Amino acid sequence: MPYRDVVSKQVLIWACTAVGARMPVAMAPLALVFLVRERPGGYSLGAMIAAAYVIGEILCAPVLGMRLRPERARLHLAVGLAVGAAAFAGLGGLPDAHPAVLAGLAFVAGAAPAAATGGLRTLLTTLVPERAAAQALSVESILTAAVWAASPAAVAGLALGAAPAVPLRLAAVLMASSAAGLWFLPAAWGVGGRAGADAPLARVLAGAWPVYVTGAASLTLLGLSELVLPALLEQRGIGVGWSGPLLAGMAVGGGLGAFLHGLRAWPGRLRTHSMLLMTGTAACTTLAALIPHTAGIAVALVVGGMLQSAAMLTRNLALRAALPARAHAAGYSVMYAAAGAGYAATGSLAGALLRVVAPSTAVLAGVGVTLLLSAVGWWGEVRRAGRSARGADAAVAGTGARPGARPGAEGPAIGGRGDAEHCL
Numbered sequence: 001m002p003y004r005d006v007v008s009k010q011v012l013i014w015a016c017t018a019v020g021a022r023m024p025v026a027m028a029p030l031a032l033v034f035l036v037r038e039r040p041g042g043y044s045l046g047a048m049i050a051a052a053y054v055i056g057e058i059l060c061a062p063v064l065g066m067r068l069r070p071e072r073a074r075l076h077l078a079v080g081l082a083v084g085a086a087a088f089a090g091l092g093g094l095p096d097a098h099p100a101v102l103a104g105l106a107f108v109a110g111a112a113p114a115a116a117t118g119g120l121r122t123l124l125t126t127l128v129p130e131r132a133a134a135q136a137l138s139v140e141s142i143l144t145a146a147v148w149a150a151s152p153a154a155v156a157g158l159a160l161g162a163a164p165a166v167p168l169r170l171a172a173v174l175m176a177s178s179a180a181g182l183w184f185l186p187a188a189w190g191v192g193g194r195a196g197a198d199a200p201l202a203r204v205l206a207g208a209w210p211v212y213v214t215g216a217a218s219l220t221l222l223g224l225s226e227l228v229l230p231a232l233l234e235q236r237g238i239g240v241g242w243s244g245p246l247l248a249g250m251a252v253g254g255g256l257g258a259f260l261h262g263l264r265a266w267p268g269r270l271r272t273h274s275m276l277l278m279t280g281t282a283a284c285t286t287l288a289a290l291i292p293h294t295a296g297i298a299v300a301l302v303v304g305g306m307l308q309s310a311a312m313l314t315r316n317l318a319l320r321a322a323l324p325a326r327a328h329a330a331g332y333s334v335m336y337a338a339a340g341a342g343y344a345a346t347g348s349l350a351g352a353l354l355r356v357v358a359p360s361t362a363v364l365a366g367v368g369v370t371l372l373l374s375a376v377g378w379w380g381e382v383r384r385a386g387r388s389a390r391g392a393d394a395a396v397a398g399t400g401a402r403p404g405a406r407p408g409a410e411g412p413a414i415g416g417r418g419d420a421e422h423c424l
Helices: 008-035 042-067 070-095 097-111 116-126 128-163 166-184 201-206 210-235 240-261 269-292 293-320 324-353 360-400
Strands: none
Touching: 008 042, 008 070, 008 097, 008 116, 008 166, 008 360, 042 070, 042 116, 042 201, 042 324, 070 097, 070 116, 070 128, 070 166, 070 269, 070 324, 097 269, 116 128, 116 324, 116 360, 128 166, 128 240, 128 293, 210 240, 210 269, 210 324, 210 360, 240 293, 269 360, 293 324, 324 360
């Protein structure tokens, strides 16, 4: 059973902690819109406050991730989550506050726990044997898909059935419980002695830029589907109420894709996997933009969600292989920020295009941008691998080692299984 090594009490505690940390993130944008939607210009105001939240995440994820030290990981993450919980509590307790106050609290709610995603992901991979790293990341993706599938319904139900501030109060409770859950997990994680351990962290992280580019590309299609879908359904004469179930189906597809990806080891290079999966996701998004029937759109989104989730998994695995262990949490945080930036850029592009072109045309333009980003990332990874190979050859020549030896940056990445791009 491929997932046997992931099943443990510690991983279960981690899962509960991760849900507490990520459910508020998934709930926040929609919850902030519901919070102020009954004010004059409520939807525009809600979008602005939600934008402040996202900006806080994007700006602070790499900064806090780089400051996260493995030997004091629990304390760093707990403080960030506790401050985030306080900010959510402020939003839920002051629903009638001035918009500037709400925007400031939203910024803090997004910024303070921004390193939690990278830190918790790194912690998870230390709780399982090295050979089960891919399965652990698959489990994380399944959990994330479940959270994102449940969050919109939870926010809408609580905001409309109870009060607009209730979802944010729940977010505060969940994030506070996540901070408490960290104390049942290891206080630190180990750092390996891989090559590059003495290099400045910023330079090490910058060297993995192609992975960040393709990671951002994988989220642009998700953002495109979420943000343009209501307008696209309207263009097709389909009720916009279908957007919720269709997006939930896409999230379920993402969870299924992550599960299937973790069932076996896939031959080939991670960058090749990523490019193929991104191309497939782009094809599904294109079909969703062109198919006139609800059932066809649903199938395209579910399959696209499966492929997108698997593509994001390959990016996480590639990043893990490209960086030394001490840089994993920071690298995941930078990836998180890059993905958020890609999502936000897609939203801006879609919003601008929807004013002058049909929704289906806006989707196709976004697909083109995504494929361009994917190609740039793939080219960067190929170029990086070539430089590493040349460096290894030079090292062999200088040390007199046998030609079959493979030192250098592309050395053992996962479980000592050779070239990082052959780790699956």
